[in-house]
Amino acid sequence: MDALGHDDHVVVVGAGLAGWRLAEGLRRHGFAGRVSVVGAEPHLPYERPPLSKQVLAGRWDLERVALAGGDRAGELGIDLRLGARAVALDAAAGEVTLEDGTRLVATRVALAVGVEARAFSTPSSGALPTLRSRDDAEGLRDRVAGLEPGETVVVVGGGFLGAEVATSLGARGLVPVVLEAATRPLVGPLGAEVAGWLAGLAADASIELRTGVVVRDVVAGSGTWRVELDDGLLEGREVVAAVGSRLDLGWLEDSGLALDDGIVVDAALRAAPRVAALGDAARVLEVEGERGARREHWQVAADHAEALARAWAGAEPSALAATPYFWSDQYGKKIQLLGRPLPDDEVVRVVGSTTSGRWLALYARAGVVTGAVALSQPRALMLAKPLVDVGARLDDALADAPWER
Numbered sequence: 001m002d003a004l005g006h007d008d009h010v011v012v013v014g015a016g017l018a019g020w021r022l023a024e025g026l027r028r029h030g031f032a033g034r035v036s037v038v039g040a041e042p043h044l045p046y047e048r049p050p051l052s053k054q055v056l057a058g059r060w061d062l063e064r065v066a067l068a069g070g071d072r073a074g075e076l077g078i079d080l081r082l083g084a085r086a087v088a089l090d091a092a093a094g095e096v097t098l099e100d101g102t103r104l105v106a107t108r109v110a111l112a113v114g115v116e117a118r119a120f121s122t123p124s125s126g127a128l129p130t131l132r133s134r135d136d137a138e139g140l141r142d143r144v145a146g147l148e149p150g151e152t153v154v155v156v157g158g159g160f161l162g163a164e165v166a167t168s169l170g171a172r173g174l175v176p177v178v179l180e181a182a183t184r185p186l187v188g189p190l191g192a193e194v195a196g197w198l199a200g201l202a203a204d205a206s207i208e209l210r211t212g213v214v215v216r217d218v219v220a221g222s223g224t225w226r227v228e229l230d231d232g233l234l235e236g237r238e239v240v241a242a243v244g245s246r247l248d249l250g251w252l253e254d255s256g257l258a259l260d261d262g263i264v265v266d267a268a269l270r271a272a273p274r275v276a277a278l279g280d281a282a283r284v285l286e287v288e289g290e291r292g293a294r295r296e297h298w299q300v301a302a303d304h305a306e307a308l309a310r311a312w313a314g315a316e317p318s319a320l321a322a323t324p325y326f327w328s329d330q331y332g333k334k335i336q337l338l339g340r341p342l343p344d345d346e347v348v349r350v351v352g353s354t355t356s357g358r359w360l361a362l363y364a365r366a367g368v369v370t371g372a373v374a375l376s377q378p379r380a381l382m383l384a385k386p387l388v389d390v391g392a393r394l395d396d397a398l399a400d401a402p403w404e405r
């Protein structure tokens with residue numbers, strides 16, 4: 001896609017991290033044409049990672065999560081339309097239709113629509129509360145704020161989000177009980193071996209994690225929830241589900257774009273001549289191999305936004321194929337993941353021991369480093385980053401590891 005000029009109009013759908021950063025980046029890199037951002041939520045753009053951490057733990061007010069406070073959009077000459085959901089796209093014409101019938105015609109459209117929380121429903125409860133949005137966080141925070149220390153909150157799902165929610169509830173003096181259907185959390189993203197090393201984190205933090213558990217039903221009582229499991233009963237004052245995410249792309253079905261577990265884009269984030277997609281909703285081809293990959297990582301969304309802003313504003317390109325990075329703060333520890341490891345990659349621990357609570361391991365495939373994972377070892381992870389960036393040979397990496405110096 002060529003760089004844009006004065007007379008062009010960019011319409012960004014989605015006012016989350018990727019959408020807002022793109023709009024801001026277009027201005028920062030000198031684009032002087034029209035920029036419109038439409039966001040379905042009524043709130044100014046905000047950060048999601050603190051919702052399950054500082055906000056739920058009661059350490060931050062919700063105001064602190066803002067990405068664009070005050071009239072930042074007005075200052076940047078960005079037409080920010082909140083509470084405005086896009087309901088149709090004509091990709092060839094660059095036309096976006098909003099829920100209220102407004103039609104926006106653009107030279108370029110950027111789809112930064114993220115994902116939603118996957119619903120978890122039981123026969124009696126219907127869909128349980130989840131945590132994806134600022135409104136979800138506010139609701140959950142307010143409900144748990146009314147509980148007494150020592151009261152139980154049931155968290156369905158022991159993945160990254162469920163673990164963070166449990167940690168934050170624990171920090172409030174509540175007693176979270178995490179229910180995980182798999183025999184071990186995090187096997188999918190980290191592989192069985194690394195997941196095994198992390199299996200004891202909850203217990204170390206005195207948080208109850210039950211694995212291999214099937215939730216049959218959740219029944220609301222007076223002030224309590226009765227959670228019926230395949231092997232018993234559990235009572236909690238609140239229940240929250242953290243069972244993954246789902247895409248909400250039905251409105252794009254007639255748009256002419258390729259949809260395949262995400263909006264399919266090439267390495268330049270192009271979905272069609274006038275349309276790009278970025279962030280959690282984008283499945284990026286070419287840099288990631290045959291079917292490409294969609295990553296729900298804060299840093300990836302931010303990198304996409306920066307790369308696209310530069311390309312469209314005609315600035316020097318940034319490295320779009322930057323190594324993906326993800327972190328999670330859970331059970332008093334920080335887990336960090338770099339690269340594109342696959343669950344069955346070889347794993348070699350190079351710093352610390354699994355019992356030390358601080359370690360770093362490299363992933364490798366066919367003798368080539370594909371990623372690194374660290375537990376509360378941020379410095380070692382940064383030292384390992386160049387090895388992951390260039391796809392170093394594992395033998396060379398081990399012989400010349402920076403942590404041995």
Ligand SMILES: Cc1cc2nc3c(=O)[nH]c(=O)nc-3n(C[C@H](O)[C@H](O)[C@H](O)COP(=O)(O)OP(=O)(O)OC[C@H]3O[C@@H](n4cnc5c(N)ncnc54)[C@H](O)[C@@H]3O)c2cc1C
Pocket residue numbers: 013014015016017018019038039040041047048049050051052084085086087112113114115131132133161248251278279280281295296297298299301325326327328329
């Ligand atoms: C609680 C929580 C904690 C997290 N913690 C971490 C973490 O520790 N580390 C990490 O790496 N990542 C974390 N993430 C993931 C990270 O927040 C996401 O990767 C990032 O927000 C992706 O940005 P995005 O702009 O693609 O999507 P989003 O931030 O989801 O923004 C998309 C926006 O588009 C809007 N939208 C959707 N459809 C439409 C439409 N049709 N019309 C208009 N607007 C629309 C949505 O309402 C939403 O506001 C966390 C996510 C959550 C929910």
